Amino acid sequence: PSLFDGIFNYHKSSGNTTSMQAAEYLNHQYIDSLTKILDAVLELDRFIMILADDLQWADTTSLSLIVDLLVANSTCMSRRCLFVGMYREDEVGDDHPLSLQHSYLRMSNDVKTTEIKIGSLSKNDVVEMIMMQLGLPRRLVLELAAVVHKKTSGHVLFVVQLLNSLLRNSTIVYSTRFHCYAWEYDRIDAIQTGKGVAGLILSNFSSLPLESQHVLQVLSAFGTQIDTQLLQILENYQQGITSSLDSLLDKGILDQAGPLIMFAHDLIQKEIYESMPLAKRQLLHLDIGKLLGKIYQSAPTRGRTFSAGRSMTSSTISLACDHIDSAGPQCARDKREKQKYAEWNLLAGEENFCHSNFRAALYYFDKGVVFLDEGVFWSRKKKLCFALHKGAAFAAYALGEADNAIQYAERVIENVSLKDTILVWPVILRSLSMLTKHEECIAKGIDILCRLGFHLPLSPTKESIIDVMTKTDSMVSKFSVDQIGKLSQMDHNDSAHKIMEIIDAFYVSCALVGSPFLPLVACSSVKYTLEKGVCQESTTGFATFGQFKIYLQGDYSGAKKCADITRVLTEKHKLKNISHMIVVRS
Numbered sequence: 001p002s003l004f005d006g007i008f009n010y011h012k013s014s015g016n017t018t019s020m021q022a023a024e025y026l027n028h029q030y031i032d033s034l035t036k037i038l039d040a041v042l043e044l045d046r047f048i049m050i051l052a053d054d055l056q057w058a059d060t061t062s063l064s065l066i067v068d069l070l071v072a073n074s075t076c077m078s079r080r081c082l083f084v085g086m087y088r089e090d091e092v093g094d095d096h097p098l099s100l101q102h103s104y105l106r107m108s109n110d111v112k113t114t115e116i117k118i119g120s121l122s123k124n125d126v127v128e129m130i131m132m133q134l135g136l137p138r139r140l141v142l143e144l145a146a147v148v149h150k151k152t153s154g155h156v157l158f159v160v161q162l163l164n165s166l167l168r169n170s171t172i173v174y175s176t177r178f179h180c181y182a183w184e185y186d187r188i189d190a191i192q193t194g195k196g197v198a199g200l201i202l203s204n205f206s207s208l209p210l211e212s213q214h215v216l217q218v219l220s221a222f223g224t225q226i227d228t229q230l231l232q233i234l235e236n237y238q239q240g241i242t243s244s245l246d247s248l249l250d251k252g253i254l255d256q257a258g259p260l261i262m263f264a265h266d267l268i269q270k271e272i273y274e275s276m277p278l279a280k281r282q283l284l285h286l287d288i289g290k291l292l293g294k295i296y297q298s299a300p301t302r303g304r305t306f307s308a309g310r311s312m313t314s315s316t317i318s319l320a321c322d323h324i325d326s327a328g329p330q331c332a333r334d335k336r337e338k339q340k341y342a343e344w345n346l347l348a349g350e351e352n353f354c355h356s357n358f359r360a361a362l363y364y365f366d367k368g369v370v371f372l373d374e375g376v377f378w379s380r381k382k383k384l385c386f387a388l389h390k391g392a393a394f395a396a397y398a399l400g401e402a403d404n405a406i407q408y409a410e411r412v413i414e415n416v417s418l419k420d421t422i423l424v425w426p427v428i429l430r431s432l433s434m435l436t437k438h439e440e441c442i443a444k445g446i447d448i449l450c451r452l453g454f455h456l457p458l459s460p461t462k463e464s465i466i467d468v469m470t471k472t473d474s475m476v477s478k479f480s481v482d483q484i485g486k487l488s489q490m491d492h493n494d495s496a497h498k499i500m501e502i503i504d505a506f507y508v509s510c511a512l513v514g515s516p517f518l519p520l521v522a523c524s525s526v527k528y529t530l531e532k533g534v535c536q537e538s539t540t541g542f543a544t545f546g547q548f549k550i551y552l553q554g555d556y557s558g559a560k561k562c563a564d565i566t567r568v569l570t571e572k573h574k575l576k577n578i579s580h581m582i583v584v585r586s
Contacts, residue, residue: 042080049082054087144172221288226307228260285323292317318348321364345371426504442513525544538569
């Protein structure tokens with residue numbers, strides 16, 4: 001067969017396990033054909049160099065053919081034929097097919113092999129390269145060469161790629177004004193390290209000093225970036241962190257932007273972090289978390305924030321919880337330690353909630369719950385469990401996660417007294433309304449009001465509604481508009497305020513479905529307000545009561561008084577978008 005027939009048939013047969021003998025026969029034919037070609041050229045007193053690049057991507061079959069050819073022709077090729085195989089060392093491990101075939105060749109007595117390792121370019125090499133290519137003196141290219149070397153780790157291929165890209169996108173551009181190449185140093189310094197360079201850096205990680213390796217592992221536990229002020233604090237945990245930075249920055253592993261130290265590529269951070277065994281990562285997180293928690297409790301860093309952690313900026317207690325939570329509840333030695341970490345998460349959740357960072361707040365409240373054995377802690381540490389679940393319910397509601405909010409709030413209701421549940425009932429009712437479960441919202445709202453002592457007819461008729469409104473109007477008539485306005489300036493019972501929030505929470509559902517309970521709820525709000533104190537939520541009750549005085553009683557004068565009360569309360573509480581506006585539209 002011809003040479004091309006042999007090549008085609010060889011590859012076609014080598015994939016068929018049922019014709020191994022045929023494949024071996026064709027293999028010999030293929031090698032014999034190539035041998036004859038080489039012999040014919042070498043007999044003409046010619047020299048041959050065979051160059052094979054990127055052998056790291058070659059498959060086992062191709063590598064085996066190359067080795068067989070070299071061994072079979074070792075005699076005729078020994079003086080006038082040179083085979084050069086090139087590959088990327090960082091992509092070839094000990095179990096790679098190329099490593100196995102290379103080992104076979106080295107053990108062969110018939111084939112001489114020489115291994116040449118091409119090292120990275122030095123900073124001076126990069127300076128010389130840029131000087132020659134751009135035609136500029138040394139002093140003008142020193143800074144550019146330094147940043148190019150750092151971004152590429154001196155790898156020849158990456159140096160060329162980076163310089164070409166800088167020219168291609170006009171980051172380096174010829175200046176007609178100065179008649180030479182020019183660039184903005186800051187733009188080049190801000191370029192992210194490429195994936196290829198990141199892989200090269202990682203391949204050399206094990207050759208770093210052990211102290212530098214551990215410093216990088218500590219930094220990787222914080223994510224891709226960390227604040228230099230936080231590094232000063234971490235010196236208490238790992239001596240030599242700050243002193244190691246210059247070396248790691250020079251090697252291009254880390255970058256610096258103002259007060260931030262960051263990994264040159266997120267792949268570097270990811271690989272360093274994930275290369276640690278799980279048990280080591282958990283212990284590292286636990287140690288850092290304990291250190292930061294201890295520092296927070298000693299007070300010097302309270303109120304300070306750092307550029308690290310789950311948010312753009314995180315407080316000391318939030319960072320402490322990030323690491324404790326990453327270690328997990330199983331790392332706590334006993335229930336007392338679990339309780340401490342749950343309390344830390346409560347502090348972090350409340351702090352983030354106060355700053356309207358509801359996503360982070362929910363995360364910390366939820367993690368705090370994870371540290372509790374709920375059956376045990378609800379009986380012994382009810383206040384802690386209550387605070388975590390309540391915080392999680394409010395944070396979930398603020399994020400629009402109504403189902404999640406209801407789930408947390410219902411855990412509170414199952415484990416505390418009726419008096420304490422009034423804090424979470426508004427969340428449940430508003431969440432049901434958000435989910436358009438209006439009938440369920442109304443039913444639960446009426447039920448909780450009846451349990452709290454409100455007297456509402458369970459099957460309201462027009463007569464019963466007018467009767468309740470008449471009694472309510474009798475109470476309102478005893479107060480002038482100004483008197484009710486002054487009542488809103490007085491301190492009132494916090495429990496009463498929470499009950500008013502419950503009433504206010506299901507107005508919208510009543511209005512949207514045209515529930516007959518709406519005027520009854522408005523009357524309950526007005527009467528309770530006049531008995532316990534006027535607050536922001538009272539505004540909706542007076543507005544709705546005034547509407548029904550027109551609809552059901554035709555009392556425009558009484559409705560005008562309610563409207564004036566609503567206006568006064570709106571101004572006093574500076575309300576711009578209150579729920580009575582929704583009721584009016586409905």
